[in-house]
Amino acid sequence: MGKRYYITTPIYYVNALPHIGTTLTTLASDITARFQRMRGKTPHFLTGTDEHATKVAEAAAAAGKTPIAFTDEIADQFKAIWRGMNIQYDDFIRTTEERHRAVVQEVFRRLREKGHIYLDKYEGWWDVTTETFYKESELVEGKSPDGNEVRWVEEENYFFRLSAFQNQLLEHIEAHPDFILPEVRRNEVIAFIKQGLRDTCVTRKNTGWGIPVPDDDSKVVYVWFDALINYISAIGWPEGNWEEFWPADVEWMGKDILVRFHATLWPAILLGLELPLPKTLYGHGWLLMGGEKISKSKGNVIAPLDLASQYANSMGGCKDLAVDAVRYYCARMMPYETDTTFTLEDFELRYNTELVNDLSNGIHRVVSMLGSFCDRRIPDGEVIESVKSAAESLVSAIAEDLERFRIDKAMDGVLRLGTVLNETIDREKPWDLRKNGDARLADVMITLAWLVRVLEGVLRPITPVFADDIASLLRLAATESWEGIGHGIAPGHEVSAAKPIYLRIEKQQSETQVKEKTEPVVNEITIEDFMKVQLRVARVLDAHRVEGADKLLKLDLIVGDERRQVLAGIAQQYAPEDIIGKQVVVVANLKPRRLRGLESQGMILAADASDGGAILVVPDREAPEGTSVH
Numbered sequence: 133m134g135k136r137y138y139i140t141t142p143i144y145y146v147n148a149l150p151h152i153g154t155t156l157t158t159l160a161s162d163i164t165a166r167f168q169r170m171r172g173k174t175p176h177f178l179t180g181t182d183e184h185a186t187k188v189a190e191a192a193a194a195a196g197k198t199p200i201a202f203t204d205e206i207a208d209q210f211k212a213i214w215r216g217m218n219i220q221y222d223d224f225i226r227t228t229e230e231r232h233r234a235v236v237q238e239v240f241r242r243l244r245e246k247g248h249i250y251l252d253k254y255e256g257w258w259d260v261t262t263e264t265f266y267k268e269s270e271l272v273e274g275k276s277p278d279g280n281e282v283r284w285v286e287e288e289n290y291f292f293r294l295s296a297f298q299n300q301l302l303e304h305i306e307a308h309p310d311f312i313l314p315e316v317r318r319n320e321v322i323a324f325i326k327q328g329l330r331d332t333c334v335t336r337k338n339t340g341w342g343i344p345v346p347d348d349d350s351k352v353v354y355v356w357f358d359a360l361i362n363y364i365s366a367i368g369w370p371e372g373n374w375e376e377f378w379p380a381d382v383e384w385m386g387k388d389i390l391v392r393f394h395a396t397l398w399p400a401i402l403l404g405l406e407l408p409l410p411k412t413l414y415g416h417g418w419l420l421m422g423g424e425k426i427s428k429s430k431g432n433v434i435a436p437l438d439l440a441s442q443y444a445n446s447m448g449g450c451k452d453l454a455v456d457a458v459r460y461y462c463a464r465m466m467p468y469e470t471d472t473t474f475t476l477e478d479f480e481l482r483y484n485t486e487l488v489n490d491l492s493n494g495i496h497r498v499v500s501m502l503g504s505f506c507d508r509r510i511p512d513g514e515v516i517e518s519v520k521s522a523a524e525s526l527v528s529a530i531a532e533d534l535e536r537f538r539i540d541k542a543m544d545g546v547l548r549l550g551t552v553l554n555e556t557i558d559r560e561k562p563w564d565l566r567k568n569g570d571a572r573l574a575d576v577m578i579t580l581a582w583l584v585r586v587l588e589g590v591l592r593p594i595t596p597v598f599a600d601d602i603a604s605l606l607r608l609a610a611t612e613s614w615e616g617i618g619h620g621i622a623p624g625h626e627v628s629a630a631k632p633i634y635l636r637i638e639k640q641q642s643e644t645q646v647k648e649k650t651e652p653v654v655n656e657i658t659i660e661d662f663m664k665v666q667l668r669v670a671r672v673l674d675a676h677r678v679e680g681a682d683k684l685l686k687l688d689l690i691v692g693d694e695r696r697q698v699l700a701g702i703a704q705q706y707a708p709e710d711i712i713g714k715q716v717v718v719v720a721n722l723k724p725r726r727l728r729g730l731e732s733q734g735m736i737l738a739a740d741a742s743d744g745g746a747i748l749v750v751p752d753r754e755a756p757e758g759t760s761v762h
């Protein structure tokens with residue numbers, strides 16, 4: 133087998149479970165792996181847990197457990213949460229595993245033999261929260277530069293000759309512009325190294341938790357030295373086929389652990405071992421809440437699966453789709469150079485405006501129209517060239533962005549594809565083409581179906597369940613390769629009946645569901661009376677608000693072969709985007725009347741909600757437009 137595309141996440145401390153901040157990094161790796169697989173590479177995606185930290189032993193003691201019993205439980209929960217988030221890692225390493233311990237000791241032994249590790253006396257300040265050593269001069273008002281408590285430590289310890297690698301490191305960074313990304317982080321690293329690298333203490337007194345130093349078990353290996361080695365211990369270095377994996381193609385992490393650890397200590401260890409350096413170290417920004425980094429120590433944690441469960445019902449009831457909504461949001465918010473802020477309001481807003489309106493509804497409109505205008509079959513037309521080339525260049529740009537780890541920009545591209553889809557519908561007005569018997573309808577509808585197929589392909593690395601649902605609406609297999617994006621839309625191919633994938637989150641949903649007292653039935657009528665009312669199934673092709681009337685929506689309906697304009701007093705419960713594509717029931721023989729200067733050619737049925745609003749009556753399953761209702 134050729135070289136694998138090797139992707140890593142940091143290994144997470146097990147004193148806390150994943151939150152949406154840590155999810156960001158793991159998701160970035162998952163998207164990279166899924167994308168690279170579509171590009172024809174064989175990815176190898178590693179994640180895991182960092183278990184030897186002092187604070188882990190302290191958290192275990194607080195929970196009344198032995199450290200290993202504690203970490204076993206948490207590591208299992210990590211795996212379950214990542215599975216729940218549809219993270220497809222290939223390997224999960226725990227630093228308490230024997231395969232890791234053996235390699236850490238081997239690295240230590242080799243570096244000591246080469247003189248890169250030596251024994252000396254350590255005196256200084258120790259930050260337990262971040263497991264970092266500081267000199268007196270580095271403290272800020274008696275605390276670490278991050279504001280954490282520090283403890284004074286005086287021990288005989290082993291030191292790693294980090295200073296000896298300073299020039300070699302700088303040369304490497306300067307010769308390899310993609311080694312540290314983004315550029316602002318690279319500049320920070322260069323500035324940090326230029327200040328002068330100090331030899332760093334790589335052991336601690338053995339208090340029973342950690343990997344013992346070879347031939348000196350009064351000490352354990354420093355947790356960062358131990359943890360960084362996971363990237364090579366997991367691939368079995370120095371035995372077996374580790375060269376199929378190494379060097380890593382990308383090591384994803386947050387900016388907090390780049391400068392002091394991944395971009396200095398880690399490459400220096402590798403240089404000491406005479407191993408090649410990772411191709412890219414990528415340090416993304418943080419996700420903030422209330423102006424602070426989301427983290428257990430700040431107490432502002434939101435768990436990704438809780439977020440999905442909280443919204444699953446209002447999004448349509450499918451937990452896996454709700455997970456994709458969280459994946460969508462995290463990918464969309466992927467902080468590049470600066471940090472981004474998470475709020476529930478923003479989560480709901482982006483969900484409603486982007487995932488529902490721009491993407492899911494756009495797709496729904498197309499599949500509905502394929503049903504109404506084309507008997508659910510892809511018509512024999514030609515994909516419109518200008519739309520095709522616009523979409524194809526967006527697809528290439530998305531690929532370039534993902535190759536450069538710019539998930540944020542790739543997400544812009546995905547949304548722009550959604551805009552191309554919606555703009556094409558609005559510009560071409562397939563309902564008019566159909567009404568006028570215009571042959572161009574075939575070209576427009578095959579173009580729209582092709583755009584939906586393209587969206588399915590580009591969304592696949594980001595929201596795989598949403599992509600699966602789109603593929604099943606099109607009755608096509610999943611797009612497996614990036615080159616295959618857009619393939620499979622052939623004239624005559626039959627698609628499924630339309631069904632929206634994501635539903636809008638309605639803030640007042642729980643309130644409108646409150647049960648109302650039913651009114652007593654009065655004034656009996658005969659069946660003949662009732663039969664005078666012609667009720668028909670109709671589809672909403674378009675909907676707009678009516679200026680100056682905050683309750684009214686102007687609906688464009690298709691009823692059989694006929695188009696109708698109907699004004700409905702539902703604007704406070706339904707946004708135009710919610711209702712476009714839906715089937716409704718219309719009173720078709722109601723005398724037209726004028727409202728706000730506009731003609732209303734019928735009335736749609738809705739139940740009265742307790743708050744005076746309306747709840748639309750919709751057919752339980754799709755029926756051809758124009759079907760009678762009794």
Ligand code: MSP
Nearest residue numbers: 142143144145153157182359360385386418419426
């Ligand atoms: N165990 C070390 C890493 C060792 S890697 C050899 C560690 N663990 S951690 O659990 O504290 O955090 C790991 C990573 O989680 C951070 O680098 C970052 O990638 C990610 N994040 C944690 N909180 C985050 C945010 N609020 N926002 C973005 N990323 C976040 O450090």
